[in-house]
Amino acid sequence: MTMKAGKVSSWDAVKQAHTLDGDASRLKAYYEEWADKYDDDVRNEQYSGPAYIADLLKRLPINDDVAVDPENPEINILDAGCGTGLVGKELADLGYRRIDGFDISQEMADKAKEKGVYRSLRGNVDLTKRMKDYPDDQYDVTVSCGVFTLGHVPPQSLLELVRVTKKNGLIFISTRNSYCERSNFESFCQKLQEEETVKLVHYVPDGPYIEEEGAQYWVFMVA
Numbered sequence: 001m002t003m004k005a006g007k008v009s010s011w012d013a014v015k016q017a018h019t020l021d022g023d024a025s026r027l028k029a030y031y032e033e034w035a036d037k038y039d040d041d042v043r044n045e046q047y048s049g050p051a052y053i054a055d056l057l058k059r060l061p062i063n064d065d066v067a068v069d070p071e072n073p074e075i076n077i078l079d080a081g082c083g084t085g086l087v088g089k090e091l092a093d094l095g096y097r098r099i100d101g102f103d104i105s106q107e108m109a110d111k112a113k114e115k116g117v118y119r120s121l122r123g124n125v126d127l128t129k130r131m132k133d134y135p136d137d138q139y140d141v142t143v144s145c146g147v148f149t150l151g152h153v154p155p156q157s158l159l160e161l162v163r164v165t166k167k168n169g170l171i172f173i174s175t176r177n178s179y180c181e182r183s184n185f186e187s188f189c190q191k192l193q194e195e196e197t198v199k200l201v202h203y204v205p206d207g208p209y210i211e212e213e214g215a216q217y218w219v220f221m222v223a
């Protein structure tokens, strides 16, 4: 049965999105249907992840290894799984001007365009595959909010974010509590740290995310 997000309650729309098994064609179809109503639905569920993750960048204490100055509005930022652009809007409100975004759903990326805050936007980009339009080492900061979540992308997709982020650049990721509990995200990241692929520079164990539950916020430096 095809699930529709447009005609159910905001709670059901969020919950149904978690049952899509990381299947690209189902995710695309689901978010195509949800794009018009997404912002209202997640507002209704007190979704605060985008504001929190943008603020985390702005106020991050930086050590000498990190090659990013959060005070610099000109840093190049990639919003991975940008959806309708809620993260981009928060980043722009904090003064950042060079924000690129992509999403697997063209309709969600089209909605993000309406926010008028992105330098470039692409739809039909799948984070679970090599993203051929994105060269290595391009971004000072990569942000992904609400994407490492149930039924969406596996922990391994972090490697593609590492690839496109500059050495000593930063990656910000939210993982809602239930995703962390049910996936191997923590052990996968532990392995990447042991291999010195990334270094965890900041961690929030239970930050605000959505009314139902909180999330972990991870800030990795690309080693």
Ligand SMILES: C[S@@+](CC[C@H](N)C(=O)[O-])C[C@H]1O[C@@H](n2cnc3c(N)ncnc32)[C@H](O)[C@@H]1O
Pocket (backbone or CB within 6 Å): 024, 027, 028, 031, 049, 050, 080, 081, 082, 083, 084, 085, 086, 087, 102, 103, 104, 105, 108, 125, 126, 127, 128, 144, 145, 146, 147, 152, 153
């Ligand atoms: C819960 S929404 C979060 C959107 C936005 N980041 C926010 O915080 O509002 C999840 C987004 O991930 C996108 N997505 C899911 N799987 C993806 C994949 N494999 N590659 C790229 N985007 C994906 C969906 O299309 C959707 O826009």
